[in-house]
Amino acid sequence: MNLITIREISKELCISTRTLRYYEQIGLIQSVKKDDYAYRTYDEDTVTRLQHILVLRKLRIPLKQIGVILQSENTIEIIEAFQQNLNEVDDEITALSTIRDIINGFITRLNESIHQDIKLNLMDDTALLEAVDALTVRKTALKEEKTAEDLQAASEKLNKLTDRDVRIIYLPPCAVASAHHTGEGCEGVVYGQIAKFINENNLHEHKPDFRAFGFNNPISRGDYGSQSAGYEAWVTIPNDMDVPTPLVKKQFTGGLYAAHMIPMGAFEEWGLFGGWLTTNGKYDSAWGEVRITPHDPDMDWAMEEPLNFYNIVREWGSGADTQQLDLLFPIKPKFAARTSHPQEKIIETFKYNGVPVEVVEWSETIWCGKIGYADNNTDEPNVDAILNGFMSLDIPAINERIEPDWDVCMSVNYFSKERPNGVMFGDLVGTEHQPDGFDVYKLPAGQYLRIEINDESAKALGSQPWNGGIPPYKWIGEQLAPQFGYRYGDDHLPVFEYYGYYKPEKNAHEFRYLYVPVEKA
Known part of the structure; x- marks a missing residue:
């Protein structure tokens, strides 16, 4: 007897293993125990039965009726189960036909009065209100016999969720x-x-x-x-x-x-x-x-x-x-x-050329990763070496990662001429106690002006799309912030870019934000 594993049948029929287990729980199918194999397997008869179940489900027949149809040897009982479902479909077709006729009536009236100063008053049409009141439509339904491909397309269309x-x-x-x-x-x-x-x-x-x-x-x-x-x-x-x-x-x-x-x-x-x-x-x-x-x-x-x-x-x-x-x-x-993080509170929101600009307040935070500084107060740090050092770390070993799907690129001391510039790549964490080889940076609480890094915001700021380059943080701090009553903030606070949800297929993050420290002017 040729047995198929639960994972194989799940992949072959595009049905979750969880659904297969539920069908077995309510008695629609049975699995077969295989010697020296701990997981469920199914024989060819069960695979055929599952194919029947999937077709009947696409016809919107409830599981309870499917059980009757598959298990009963009484043809009349099977016909009655199908007839019950058919009656429900007929009711919906009738209701939808009524809706179509009413909408066509609206269009006809509006076409007749298009050059006249006449308003459509639905509340005065008693017959129309009675027809609408009688409607009990749940979903659209199939109207005629279809091929397997048509059935699949119809099933996908009919089952699409709406706001209702x-x-x-x-x-x-x-x-x-x-x-x-x-x-x-x-x-x-x-x-x-x-x-x-x-x-x-x-x-x-x-x-x-x-x-x-x-x-x-x-x-x-x-x-x-x-x-x-x-x-x-x-x-x-x-x-x-x-x-x-x-x-x-x-x-x-x-x-x-x-x-x-x-x-x-x-x-x-x-x-x-x-x-x-x-x-x-x-x-x-x-x-x-x-x-x-x-x-x-x-x-x-x-x-x-x-x-x-x-x-x-x-x-x-x-x-x-x-x-x-x-x-x-x-x-x-x-x-x-796209705005809130556990350590963050929105203070004010603005719009600049249609793009959201927000002032946010961050509580004191701890960051873990790799940080490096320039050799003096005028040069730049070796950003590539710092990034490579971060990428070589065992990131899952970091203790108490608060937002594991987000990474930071932090520019430290860029507003100060008294301290060397630094760059950090890292993750937000809940403790300073980290494994050897990781750098820890404690960031005091502060306020930031935040803007999303994307083509729309670059266009709104009159800049070229950043594409991995340095965002115009000086222009944001010196030109944009004052328009909303703010200015550059504490020079001990960094400028940082916060990246969320990396998408390998796009080689990019889903969310990217720039934070510039500000204070009330």
Whole structure:
């Protein structure tokens, strides 16, 4: 018997291993144990069955009905399952046809009155209002038989998320009890630990509004929604509650999230959710913003919240096929999405030729990396040698990296003639205690004028795109800052460029900012 591993079938059918495990959990498929092999495998019949399931899912048939269709030997029962879905599609086609006719009616009326001073008054059309009120459209639907390619294209188009499919919510700060496990069945293990903790500590009475959240840890490097080798789950608890081992007590700082509800098992919608994040016009990803203490740099930033978790725990193991999840992704408003760091506070915002210019306040910070100075007060430091020294360091060995996806290029003493110029490449850290070979630089608190380094800001400043060159920080400090009531600040503060989220395919960072020290004029 030819057996296929879970990873092979996941790659071949473009379905996450997590979804495969869920299909097995609810009885749609079965895996086969292979001698001397710890992971799931599937035979050829199961592969064929999975192909049928994927086609039926693209036809928008619920998993429960798919189970009936695949398992029943009663043809009438199978027909009834298809007929139920067909009736729903017919209802949507009828509703969409009504919408089309109404919109055509609007266009006709407007064309007739295009040269007349007549306003379209929808509220006076009783028949129209009754027709609209009767509409109950959820999604568009297929209207006629299609080929497999048409079905795939239609499925992608119909399932594209819009703003109506996504809620914007704020998760408040709270204490959480955290469970973490690495290995086979890690998600079930940690939720089992969380359920045990809830019941043993009578959390239903101490905190009846408790909520649970889960995420990959370490983060998955596969497609959205694919499972990794480890999983972490939280449950919110009272601030003064103690947490026994192996659970860990943590502090969640809260924040803004985009939320999209899915039925359990529809993990492929993480991909649709990711599409919405890149195309919506109001919010940007806040990926990389630390919102938990202590923070694990390997954890995922996106989370899932099992809804109605209070009752799920009380009825543990039941209703898995009807459970709902909120997919949660950290976000910020478009204007603010590129601005905030844990050590940073926005003081004022301005616009210069349409480009955002911000004055920010930084608390005292510690940087770790490689720093070098010129031999005297007039020469420049050997920047290439300093950068090569930084690149040769074992960066993951740095202790307490606060923003591991960001790097700094710091120009030290450039406003002073009394001290030699220096340059540092490094990372923001939470401690001075670092391995041998690393330089540590303590930066006092201060205010900076900040502007994003890109072609748009270069054009707004009347400069050429920087492309790795030196940004016009002197012009910014001497010409731009005074227009907003500021001037050059403390000469002990550096000018620095802060780079975030390196993209190897572009050989560039996604975000680049220039910080120039300023003070009120």
